[in-house]
Amino acid sequence: MASFSSTAVTATLKLHEHSRKYSPSSYPTEKGQSISFQKSQRFTNLDFREALSLTREGTQEVEQSFYFSLLQQCKDECSYSDTQIVHGHAMKTGAHEDVYVMSFLVEVYVKCGNMDDARKLFDNMPRRNVFAWTTLIAGYAQNSLPKHGILVFHEMLHAGSYPSAYTLAVVLNACASLYSLKLGDQFHAYIIKYHVEFDTNVGNALCSLYSKCGKLEYALKAFRRIREKNVVSWTSAVSACGDNGAAVKGLKLFLEMISENIEPNEFTLTSVLSQCSGIQSLQFGTQVRTLCVKFGYESNLHVRNSLLSLHIKNGCIGEAQRLFNGMDDVNLVTWNAMIAGHAQMMELTKDNLSSRENGSEALKFFSKLNRSGIKPDLYTFSSVLTICSRIMALEQGEQIHAQIMKAGFLSDVIVGSSLVNMYNKCGSIERATKAFLEMSTRTMILWTSMITGFSQHGMSQQALHGFEDMRLTRVKPNAVTFVGVLAACSHAGMLNQALNYFEIMQKKYRITPVMDHYEIMVDMFVRLGKLEQALNFIKKMNCVPTESIWSIFIAGCRNHGNLELGFYAAEQLLSLKPKDTETYVLLLNMYNSAGRFEDVSRVRKMMKEEKVGKLKDWSWISIKNKVYSFETTDKTHPESSVIGKSLEDLVAKAKSVGYEMLESVEILDEEEEEKTFSPTIYHSEKLAITFGLENLPSSCPVRVVKSTLLCRDSHNFIKYVSTLSGREIIVRDSKRLHKFVNGKCSCGNFCGFL
């Protein structure tokens, strides 16, 4: 609206020269001095009151620019109470007859977010000009009432007023906030009719409208048509690319802009930087950084936040930290970027130690934020809950739940979804269900979270009921929802139901199956021992079977003792040159147990060729806001540690009630290949569980996260431990959740390296 007010002022001043309505350009004070009011003049709060009190009696006439100065100040400071004072004053001096003063007043009420007052004032105006109409429309659009804005536009046409190009730009913005392409197209037709599509403001608005509606091509066409493109035009076009997933195009456009000698502003630079981080191009981002310095925006808070985000998303935590420390002005976005950045690093470093270190670091930032006095918002809470879910920090998650409640963010559906997800991932389906039921709005994602949660906890019936309830409330499922639904069927061995849902998904919801769905279907056939059917299914898929599909099939073959098919599938798998260490471990296990040692060395050779790393295995347990991690170790040294000794005692106890240790592969040391097929009792998760049993209150379930899949031996062992200790033990491995209660596991006994 900045250009509006300056236009209004210039227009008014021009008019002023011809028809002076008010007294001369200076106003005599009581002391006989003259004060002149200029547009740029600022008043301190005291002067402000004083300026008004001088004219309180309302005996003298006041010039327009007096009001413009005061109102400009009210507008800049968004001060509603001061605006009311000026308004009251204008009523006394008779300035309310002046359409320009009143239009400006409408604009200031709009800026203060008070649409009711703006409308009332507008309705009482003796005359309305295009500025007033436009201001009102823009006001509704900016104060989240875009529909009202469009109604006012029709009212304006009906009243016989002609919209200016600027009015049309403002109406387009209202369409953009409604994400209504249909309305936008209607106005576009109107714009073509009045030949204003070449206008800068109209073109800018068209560009951002089409971008918001996901029509990048139209947005760029609108941009190209603008005759006199300004920085805003270029910035709109560049960010349109970024918002529509065309970062490379956006960066090219940015280069074009630079080559045309258009100087970018902080908006352009932040948009470009965020596009760089989106496509992981630290290189380009670094070049943009030098431009930020060149154009003097390096210390701009928004620019700094984007730079910080760029570095943290590219894994340069050190540089992000350095930027953070160098900022003397920090806002919530800065904190959120640090927290979310660490959370994202956790995902990237999933299978190694730094993952949990990143999690702890992020939680430290969260407590620092809490101490800083800045209030966390829904973004902060969502991120932090995700971190708790990853490290299974239930206690901290509960504390954050309480904080969310106090801060009043519980009704936010995204925070609620994160909460449900956190409880699910921490293995507490009861609390997840409770949080879910307390939500007043249920989106597709929230339903999906809950369905998946039931499914992961082995509660197939509840998962399917959830899905039917979701359909009853007319929330449309997506591909992810069906991952949960199909998994529930697979888990309970409901073959026909699964096939039925698989068809409904495609025919009724027009969802093309992706690898996740195929994997579950294959997994289901395999669980039921229907290996031939599984193979037929794989052959009929409309995409090339992946590493994971074959792995699931091979695991099934081993489980059902059909090595013929297993060997066949292994050849298919090897021809794909797998990249995942766990895939190779599966094959090594299979060939080793079958005594096919030539194949064992063939697989090992291939691992070296493909530069597949060792199996990095870590387990973590959170106790009282602290995370403890354990590594699978070779059996020579842990005896010296207390925890190793306790684990040995536990193994001995389990053996006395029937536990038999199984042989499993451990690729710990490449130089000691021959030794790798020996039973290892010091699995990381076994150490973590032992630690948990000793350090948690006896009523407390033991919750452990593991970076790789559970092996058959561990799975069996933990069952015994759950019976012996009478404790609930929850282990989340790289693929699924295992909840052990009284010798039984929720996963249905079909897992990983079986």
Place this chain on the structure above:
DNA sequence: CTAGGGTTAG
């Protein structure tokens, strides 16, 4: 008019 944080996936 234009920018910077977030949720779901056996």
